[in-house]
Amino acid sequence: MYTSFAAPQSKGKAANDIIFAANALAVADAAANGAENVTNGTIGAIMDDDSKLVCLPTVEAVFRNLPINEVIAYAPIAGTPDYLEKVQVATFGKSRPNGFTSAVATTGGTGGIHHAIWNYTEAGDKVITADWYWGAYKVLCLDMGRKLDTYKMLTDEGTFNLPALEAKVNALLDRQNSVMVIINTPAHNPTGYSLTKEDMDQVVAMLKNATEKTGKQAILFLDAAYIDYAGEKNAVRKVFEALNDLPERILAIVQYSMSKGFTMYGQRLGAMICVSSSEEAAREFFEINQYTSRATWSNTNRAAMRTLVQIYSDEALLTAVEAERNHYYKMIKARADVFVEEAKACGLPMIPYIAGFFLSVPCDNSQAVCDILHKDHIYLVPLAAGVRVALCSIPLQKISGIATKLNEALKVVEAAKCK
Numbered sequence: 001m002y003t004s005f006a007a008p009q010s011k012g013k014a015a016n017d018i019i020f021a022a023n024a025l026a027v028a029d030a031a032a033n034g035a036e037n038v039t040n041g042t043i044g045a046i047m048d049d050d051s052k053l054v055c056l057p058t059v060e061a062v063f064r065n066l067p068i069n070e071v072i073a074y075a076p077i078a079g080t081p082d083y084l085e086k087v088q089v090a091t092f093g094k095s096r097p098n099g100f101t102s103a104v105a106t107t108g109g110t111g112g113i114h115h116a117i118w119n120y121t122e123a124g125d126k127v128i129t130a131d132w133y134w135g136a137y138k139v140l141c142l143d144m145g146r147k148l149d150t151y152k153m154l155t156d157e158g159t160f161n162l163p164a165l166e167a168k169v170n171a172l173l174d175r176q177n178s179v180m181v182i183i184n185t186p187a188h189n190p191t192g193y194s195l196t197k198e199d200m201d202q203v204v205a206m207l208k209n210a211t212e213k214t215g216k217q218a219i220l221f222l223d224a225a226y227i228d229y230a231g232e233k234n235a236v237r238k239v240f241e242a243l244n245d246l247p248e249r250i251l252a253i254v255q256y257s258m259s260k261g262f263t264m265y266g267q268r269l270g271a272m273i274c275v276s277s278s279e280e281a282a283r284e285f286f287e288i289n290q291y292t293s294r295a296t297w298s299n300t301n302r303a304a305m306r307t308l309v310q311i312y313s314d315e316a317l318l319t320a321v322e323a324e325r326n327h328y329y330k331m332i333k334a335r336a337d338v339f340v341e342e343a344k345a346c347g348l349p350m351i352p353y354i355a356g357f358f359l360s361v362p363c364d365n366s367q368a369v370c371d372i373l374h375k376d377h378i379y380l381v382p383l384a385a386g387v388r389v390a391l392c393s394i395p396l397q398k399i400s401g402i403a404t405k406l407n408e409a410l411k412v413v414e415a416a417k418c419k
Contacts, residue, residue: 009145013143015139017135018135018381018382018383019042019044019135019381022042022370022379022380022381022382023040023042023043023379025374025379026038026039026040026042026379027040029374029377029379033377035051037377038377038379039377039378039379039394039398039402040379040393040394041378041379041380041381041389041390041391041393041394041402042379042380042381042390042393043390043392043393044189044357044358044390044392044393045263045265045392045393046263046328046331046332046357046392046393047392047393047394047395048331048395049331049395049396049397050395051395054263054328055263055264056262056263056321056324056325056328057320057324058311058317058320058321058324059262059263059264059307059311059321059324062307062310062311062317063264063303063304063307066303066306066307070302070303070306071302071303073302074299074302075105075299075300075301075302075305076299077290077293077294077298077299078104078105078286078289078290078293079103079104079105079271079300079305080302080305080306080309082309082313083105083271083305083306083308083309084103084104084105084271085103086308086309086312086313087103087105087256087271087273087308088101088103088271088273089312090256090261090308090312091224091227091240091254091256091271091273092237092240092254092273093233093234093237094234094237095234095237095238095239095240095241096240097240097241097243097244097246097252097275098244098245099243099244099245099246099275099276099277100274100275100276100277100278100279100281100282101273101274101275101276101282102273102274102282102283102285102286103271103272103273103274103286104271104272104285104286104289104290104293105269105270105271105293105300105305106255106269106270106271106272106293106300107268107269107270107297107300108257108258108259108268108269108270109223109225109255109256109257109259109270110136110140111268111270111272111293111296111297111300112253112255112270112271112272113136113137113140113182113221113223113255114140114144114296115272115289115292115293116180116219116221116253116255116272117140117141117144117146117180118144118292119288119289119292120178120180120219120251120253121146121178121180121219122176122177122178123144123145123146124145124146124147125146125147125172125176125178125180126146126147126148126149126172126176127141127146127147127148127149127180127181127182128149128150128151128165128168128169128172128179128180128181128182129148129149129150129181129182129183129184130150130151130152130153130183130184130188131150131151131152131153131384131385132153132188132190132191132193132351132360132383132385132386133148133150133182133184133190134184134189134190134223135383137182149168149172150168151164151165151167151168152164153191153193154193154351154352158351158352160195160196160199162199162202162203162206165181165203165206166206166210169181169206169207169210169218170210173210173211173214173216174214176216177216177217178216178217178218178219179210179216179217179218179219180218180219180221181203181207181218181219181220181221182221182223183195183203183220183221183222183223184222184223184225184226185200185222185223185224185239186224186226186227186230186231186236186239186354186355186356187226187227187229187230187231187236187354187355187356187357188226188356189225189226189356189357189358190358190359190360190381190383190388191351191352191353191358191359191360192336192351192353192354192355192356192357192358192359192360192391193351193352193353193354194230194231194236194239194354194355194356195239196239197238197239197241197242200239200242200243201242203220203242204220204242204243204246204247204250207220207247207250208247208249208250211247211249211250212247212249216249217249217250217251218249218250218251219250219251219252219253220243220250220251220252220253221252221253221255222239222240222252222253222254222255223255224254224255224256224257225255225256225257225259225260225270226260226355226356226357227256227261228260228261228325229260229261229325229328229329229332229355229356229357230354230355230356231329231354231355233322236355240254243275245277246275246276246277247277248277248278251274251275251276251281251285252274252275252276253272253273253274253275253285254272254273254274254275255270255271255272255273256270256271256272256273257269257270258270258304258307258308260357261325262304262307262308262321264304264307267301267303267304268300268301268304269300269301269304269305269308272289274286329355331396332356332357332391332392333355334396335391335394335396335399336353336355336359336391338396338399338400339359339389339391339399339402339403340353340359342400342401342402342403342404343361343403343407346403346404346407347407348361348403348404348406348407348410349361349362349363350362351386357390357391357392358388358389358390358391358392359388359389359391360383360385360386360387360388360389361386361387361389361406361410362385362386363386363387363410363413364413364414364417365413365417366382366383366384366385366386366387367382368413368416369382369387369406369409369410369413370382370387370409372409372412372413373405373406373409376405378402378405378406380406387406389402389406
């Protein structure tokens with residue numbers, strides 16, 4: 001009989017990621033039956049209409065022409081100073097909030113989420129996010145001895161459900177010293193929904209009221225990984241103006257990722273940026289998160305830092321990159337338009353789609369729905385709340401028909417449930 005060597009907090013853990021599992025099935029089907037006969041709607045990366053992984057041409061040119069020393073040398077643990085400044089420009093644009101800000105380089109977006117949970121919640125705490133969420137949030141919480149708690153993201157009318165979030169915040173502040181709320185916006189994964197500036201104003205006002213009543217604190221974590229494909233660059237960043245002059249008991253953290261905005265998925269670089277009315281809180285943010293970086297991955301990717309700095313220091317390069325992003329934003333939007341129109345025609349329910357890589361269809365037993373679609377060589381991602389469709393990875397010519405077949409699969413599963 002085997003006796004585990006693992007410590008109690010690690011026993012039984014296994015990274016069985018449903019997204020990578022679904023992709024593996026699609027890859028195997030394509031190998032057996034030809035890629036042209038398979039629709040792979042699982043991948044969270046931009047694929048062009050020839051099913052080739054996209055790298056923005058200007059990003060590639062800058063990256064390939066870096067001096068070798070900028071590729072192989074260590075970066076400072078917190079990130080190079082010019083990167084820490086320019087990444088705030090990339091994140092906030094013309095809507096940099098009033099207050100004290102500080103940035104720390106992270107391994108993609110995931111690294112910043114890890115640090116925020118570790119440094120701003122206590123063992124046993126619950127972290128709040130919407131009922132539609134990226135599965136890694138739960139994995140990160142569980143790995144650090146926390147739990148993920150959810151609220152219903154949308155009202156029955158399809159608007160942001162502030163009362164549900166408020167109820168959850170108040171309940172947790174009754175038994176925790178602080179509360180962390182993770183909101184993935186704009187271009188939410190997995191639904192493509194986005195909060196408005198007015199929505200975010202109301203979230204901040206609600207947290208202000210909740211923390212003043214209790215004398216406790218709130219951390220508002222905005223996961224902005226998809227912001228560069230969420231719409232017009234200045235308009236989508238208006239949401240950050242809700243962070244102007246934050247109340248003293250609220251710390252905001254905005255997470256930027258180069259994985260999406262620069263199509264540098266495997267280079268694993270991003271930045272977590274705090275916004276606070278307190279200079280001391282911003283200084284503490286820098287120190288504790290730099291410390292946690294040293295205790296986990298140590299340094300991050302200097303070459304990717306240099307790529308961002310060069311592009312955001314050269315108006316011609318930045319103009320080219322923004323044009324390329326806009327091209328692929330429109331490509332994904334064209335795919336979404338076809339899907340949404342067909343969904344309306346066949347009566348397929350879906351979460352309101354604003355922009356981004358994904359859209360979602362609510363349903364029970366999403367795995368059974370996806371299994372039925374496999375018979376038509378269509379591969380999507382089953383989630384707890386429904387089915388995710390990765391528009392970013394499906395060529396336009398393969399979009400037509402998916403909504404209809406998905407609706408048919410829903411009806412089959414629903415009928416089986418009633419027997």
